[in-house]
Amino acid sequence: MYRCIIIDDEPIAIRVIRNHLLVFTNFEIVAECSNALEAMPVLQKENIDLLFCDIQMPQITGVDFIRSLLHPPKVIFTTAYRDYAIDAFELNVVDYLLKPISFERFTKAINHFLELQTANPTSTSEKQETREFIFLKADKKHHKINLTEILYFESLGDYVIVYTNDQKIVTKERISHLSDLLPAKRFIQIHRGYIISIDKIESIGAGFVEIKDKKLPVGRNYKPDVQKLLSL
Missing domain, CATH: 2.40.50.1020 (LytTr DNA-binding domain)
Structure with a gap:
């Protein structure tokens, strides 16, 4: 079971991602957060495999938030803006989904995440040792x-x-x-x-x-x- 967090300041966007994700039985939504700062204590307490993160949010952008994490989980950016694609590439995120997110495009991102998990099943502790x-x-x-x-x-x-x-x-x-x-x-x-x-x-x-x-x-x-x- 892959554990996920959804971060978005738009309730409708969270609902879309939640409904898409519920189709996949091997994913669990651990938390839904309206901004990045709400997600921080969850990441500190829980083992999270995948983060769905908006970019333009109050207080701190999704890009800056991911950069601030010492050991971020896999990330799928969900945004209405194309301007941050280069930042996403530099952060090595799983995918960059533009809103409105179709189920077909969402499925492609999930499959990419699953392929990465199969190709590189390195544990979190092993990743820490190589950082x-x-x-x-x-x-x-x-x-x-x-x-x-x-x-x-x-x-x-x-x-x-x-x-x-x-x-x-x-x-x-x-x-x-x-x-x-x-x-x-x-x-x-x-x-x-x-x-x-x-x-x-x-x-x-x-x-x-x-x-x-x-x-x-x-x-x-x-x-x-x-x-x-x-x-x-």
């Missing part, structure tokens, strides 16, 4: 950050500071979400407020990890994971 960069939003821009440049993440409530080799970026993101999305072979959470790059560890002491002359505390609940590093 080399992330996009994080800060200062009204999406910053591309290579994973090899990251030293550690520090939590500040609903915000996270990302420390790299030569800068720090403050982004509105919860560290628990990053913990789920970052490659486990490259990053480890050592405290409820810190995730660190394993490659950047300089030393491990009693209750702390040192990175670039900065001593970061190891939380009691995270000590067993740190001990595993020492055994390796």
Whole structure:
């Protein structure tokens, strides 16, 4: 069963996609959202395989929303505008459907999605391990950050500071979400407020990890994971 989210600020457009999708018995609609920000907590809590996303929406466009996701699911854009086709191509979306969406055209997009699933059944965790960069939003821009440049993440409530080799970026993101999305072979959470790059560890002491002359505390609940590093 493939789990889907529909994002569109037009109720009629949502109804059209829902009715088309109900014909396919192996698809489940997990949520219907009127804007991208409503979909964010759903994506954080649920395993989503396919996202039907409008582009021109209030607060944030569908294109910017997909760019902001660390590990987006497969995406089918549904829009009345042709102008974003190049952006869609760069984001490697499954399809780009122009409204009004006929059932025939919708079926073609679904078949393309199914072909991709058959040809590349890579699990989410495997995709995470092969990812080399992330996009994080800060200062009204999406910053591309290579994973090899990251030293550690520090939590500040609903915000996270990302420390790299030569800068720090403050982004509105919860560290628990990053913990789920970052490659486990490259990053480890050592405290409820810190995730660190394993490659950047300089030393491990009693209750702390040192990175670039900065001593970061190891939380009691995270000590067993740190001990595993020492055994390796």
